[in-house]
Amino acid sequence: MQKNLLPFLQRGSRDYQPVVCVDPDAEQACYVQALTGAHATASTIEDVDLAAIDAAIVAVPPEPSAEIAEQLLQHRIHCFVEKPAGPSTPSLRRLSEVAGKMPDVHLQVGFNFRYAAALRQLHEATVSARESPCWLQIEFCSRHPSAPQWGVDTTVESWIRQNGVHAFDLAQWFIPSPVERVDGHSLPTSDPDRFLAVVGLHHADGSHSMLRVGNQTQRFQVNAAVHASDGSVYAAPSLESVVLSRDAGMPAGTQLFGQKPLDHGWDRSGFGPELEAFVATCLDRSSAQFPGITDALTGSQLCDQALSELKPSSASAATSVA
Numbered sequence: 001m002q003k004n005l006l007p008f009l010q011r012g013s014r015d016y017q018p019v020v021c022v023d024p025d026a027e028q029a030c031y032v033q034a035l036t037g038a039h040a041t042a043s044t045i046e047d048v049d050l051a052a053i054d055a056a057i058v059a060v061p062p063e064p065s066a067e068i069a070e071q072l073l074q075h076r077i078h079c080f081v082e083k084p085a086g087p088s089t090p091s092l093r094r095l096s097e098v099a100g101k102m103p104d105v106h107l108q109v110g111f112n113f114r115y116a117a118a119l120r121q122l123h124e125a126t127v128s129a130r131e132s133p134c135w136l137q138i139e140f141c142s143r144h145p146s147a148p149q150w151g152v153d154t155t156v157e158s159w160i161r162q163n164g165v166h167a168f169d170l171a172q173w174f175i176p177s178p179v180e181r182v183d184g185h186s187l188p189t190s191d192p193d194r195f196l197a198v199v200g201l202h203h204a205d206g207s208h209s210m211l212r213v214g215n216q217t218q219r220f221q222v223n224a225a226v227h228a229s230d231g232s233v234y235a236a237p238s239l240e241s242v243v244l245s246r247d248a249g250m251p252a253g254t255q256l257f258g259q260k261p262l263d264h265g266w267d268r269s270g271f272g273p274e275l276e277a278f279v280a281t282c283l284d285r286s287s288a289q290f291p292g293i294t295d296a297l298t299g300s301q302l303c304d305q306a307l308s309e310l311k312p313s314s315a316s317a318a319t320s321v322a
């Protein structure tokens with residue numbers, strides 16, 4: 001919320017007016033109201049005149065998020081709901097069913113990395129390469145949570161559902177072909193509170209995604225590479241650049257995109273563009289594809305499968321990060 005929502009709302013726009021900040025923590029509600037210029041605060045959406053609202057941003061812990069989004073959809077309010085959009089696969093399935101009945105109400109899920117500048121460039125640069133089966137590598141590592149983000153217990157499962165789900169979402173964005181099989185492997189780390197998992201996704205079209213996810217690194221890092229069937233390798237070694245590192249098998253090293261990290265993550269992480277896209281779609285100015293509830297549901301199902309593959313002994317070794 002601090003990194004995306006508040007800077008976005010603080011920037012302001014003629015396209016929307018913040019109406020009400022809802023938070024059971026009154027201090028937090030007032031803080032956000034002061035930053036955004038919203039007219040009012042409330043402690044629950046039951047206290048809000050929902051008829052006066054066109055769109056909502058739901059940035060709450062996973063447990064209430066699906067229920068709140070469902071309530072808002074029932075009032076035909078467009079919703080941006082932070083990933084994972086619900087605490088479990090059944091909760092997301094239910095939300096997906098509700099959303100399916102009202103296709104004219106916009107429900108977008110906050111998979112911000114689809115909007116990250118370098119990953120967008122990598123996606124565009126590999127459109128034709130990805131028409132044939134290819135090999136995708138994604139690394140998504142974060143030392144977080146250094147404080148509990150999913151309640152008091154910080155486990156491998158919570159990390160995968162909260163953070164690793166971004167990697168699963170990126171895999172399905174790059175390779176939309178359905179996943180037929182998931183395998184997972186935990187690698188030992190030197191710190192019992194840290195873990196590293198390698199997850200393989202076998203896609204129906206013959207493509208393969210390999211995800212390296214974990215909280216073993218000292219700092220947050222995301223990188224991705226597409227290995228095309230002709231031997232070309234397109235890589236985003238960080239969120240700041242894209243290179244054609246091999247061209248049809250020959251060493252290349254051609255930079256396709258470069259960005260200096262001066263934007264405080266606005267464009268680099270996709271935090272700003274995803275919310276701009278949400279507003280544009282609510283105003284019917286954009287027909288671009290966006291991450292929706294079906295993506296969140298598929299991502300959650302992939303998390304379920306990966307977790308069942310990861311060895312319980314490795315998982316239990318990392319149950320006490322908090």
Ligand SMILES: NC(=O)c1ccc[n+]([C@@H]2O[C@H](COP(=O)([O-])OP(=O)(O)OC[C@H]3O[C@@H](n4cnc5c(N)ncnc54)[C@H](O)[C@@H]3O)[C@@H](O)[C@H]2O)c1
Pocket residue numbers: 001002022023024025028043044045059060061062064065082083084085110111112149162
């Ligand atoms: N896209 C990303 O990279 C990214 C990064 C961080 C967090 N998130 C997501 O954003 C969401 C919020 O994360 P956070 O760390 O800000 O969570 P948080 O635990 O700090 O909660 C945010 C606020 O929600 C309020 N809240 C709790 N229950 C509520 C309810 N029923 N109604 C209204 N408000 C309620 C809390 O009081 C708190 O002020 C999570 O779903 C998380 O996964 C996404």
